[in-house]
């Protein structure tokens with residue numbers, strides 16, 4: 001299996017997260033992707049290839065043009081403003097009843113296009129964000145050219161990003177961009193399976209009213225966990241997309257036995273659709289040793305997870321999302337990919 005990877009993600013560093021009374025280093029750090037890359041390289045899992053560069057028009061198949069422009073310009077606008085700090089981030093958000101479309105200052109734009117405070121910008125962010133999207137699009141091309149599996153080693157991740165909002169460490173929705181690319185390349189219907197610990201709210205929202213993409217997410221119950229406001233079991237899609245979104249909110253402490261039952265049901269839904277291909281949003285933050293989460297999936301379970309998904313026999317594109325156990329993310333990723341390719 002080929003892995004698409006670039007060192008550009010290292011430009012997106014020095015990110016700070018709110019931690020109690022202070023700001024601390026973000027859990028979404030360069031070592032995550034570097035350690036996945038090293039595990040793939042050191043275990044000879046398969047070739048690492050560089051992404052191609054795609055036109056911006058590929059990004060606006062999913063994202064609003066004004067949002068893409070914001071992502072591109074925000075750091076320079078931050079420098080040109082009176083705002084202070086090494087991370088450009090919002091402090092005011094849009095609430096119902098606020099008229100917001102014509103804000104022009106950078107602080108206003110940050111609030112207009114963000115839904116949380118965990119998704120800052122630094123000098124190299126745009127290059128990393130753009131390359132991460134190119135990685136997903138390159139991996140989609142591999143599938144189109146006949147590869148059975150491909151792995152997009154994306155950083156920053158993408159599944160929380162909507163058409164025009166960043167949040168949850170995500171800016172461009174790499175999974176959605178790859179999915180759209182496969183459809184534009186001739187696929188008739190696709191399934192997206194999100195196994196990140198957190199609900200893939202961005203991907204869900206993007207495809208919510210469409211019947212060419214079945215979106216499925218297994219995740220921690222949003223009544224107790226980020227992103228709090230989406231990911232409930234009654235969110236089934238709308239309009240033409242009704243019945244094309246399925247959520248499996250799971251309790252804290254979910255181990256492989258409980259997870260496997262939900263996964264088996266989800267895979268049954270994929271089988272019934274008979275899609276042309278599957279896109280997996282792979283988060284490794286379901287891991288028992290993840291410092292930020294509350295599931296109990298073990299390293300060997302990731303191989304089983306990959307194996308179950310691989311048994312579908314579908315062309316499968318895997319896109320890296322979350323996972324914050326820097327020490328174990330590489331090993332867990334390779335386990336998953338090994339299981340997937342075993343069939």
Ligand SMILES: [Zn+2]
Nearest residue numbers: 196197198322
């Ligand atoms: Zn996550």
